[in-house]
Amino acid sequence: MRPSRKQLIKNLAFYLGGDQPFVSWLERIRSVFGAFLGLLLVITTAKFLGELGGTDEWLMASLGASALLVFALPQSPMAQPWAVIAGNTLSALAGISIFRFVNDPLLAMPLAASLSILGMFALRCLHPPAAAVALIVVLSQINHYQYAFFPVMVDSILLILAGTIYSNLTGKPYPNRPN
Template sequence: MRHTAKYLIKRYSFYFGGDQPEVAWAERLRSCAGALVGLMLVFTIAKLLGELAGIDEWLMASLGASALLVFALPGSPMAQPWAVIAGNTLSALIGITAVILIPEPLLAMPIAASLSIMGMFILRCLHPPAAAVALIVVLGHVTHYRYALFPVMVDSILLIVAGAIYSNLTGKVYPNRPK
């Protein structure tokens, strides 16, 4: 059976992003500008807080992925405040516990990630970047629970505040309120 080039392109474009929805340039720019401004604010405030507290760890590495959800997909359930804050914090706590209890990182990483996913299901706070938080904690050999509070929880809260201010100023309702 012979297929036309148009048919083949349509059929296989899925594998090259063909399933992604069209997004207007204005929305693309709004999202990118929000991530830029929001992350600059979060990084600046977190660094200042870290300096005031005498803590060198002021940045959560997966914050960029959380920012994508908060600024580009503010309507997603996975971008809502509870999901971002609780998902990231819970995953950090689980990752730290895994580091303490399981000395082998190749075993600790999948256990930490899978348990953080289970915990997020239980607490109804699914946030995909949070599973990375658990891995980052294990890879970084973080063994102090303070890390879950600062930078993880504080950075998450700051991101939510920045996202709410920016989204609402630019015409997007965030956070979503149940109808």
């Protein structure tokens, strides 16, 4: 039996985002504006702290992906403070360690990302953008452990603080409260 045109369109739509839940325009604007304000705060503060401390690295590149989770999906377990802060910091530590001990980048990159995922499973802090932190560390050839604490951990904390304030001011409880 041949599927109807309507069924083919429905199947195709599923693979082109048809499985995404509807989000009102008000919620979209709330999320986008929050991400903008939160990232602006984090970037400005991190740049100031970097200049104050004489540090060249003051921003982690995956922060935008973390902001999406914190501001657009604040109820997700992967957007909770422990997941964001510990996931990003642990992944930076894993990436730095692998970079220091594995000389082949083709092996170091997947090893750093996969070990960061293993660590996040172990510490119950799954945060998808954090796996990118491990890759970024290897690609950027960062070999000093200070990077895991500044900018990675500090940026993560600042993002969580901004997300907490913004979400609660706009009627979205964050972080999740235990039942």
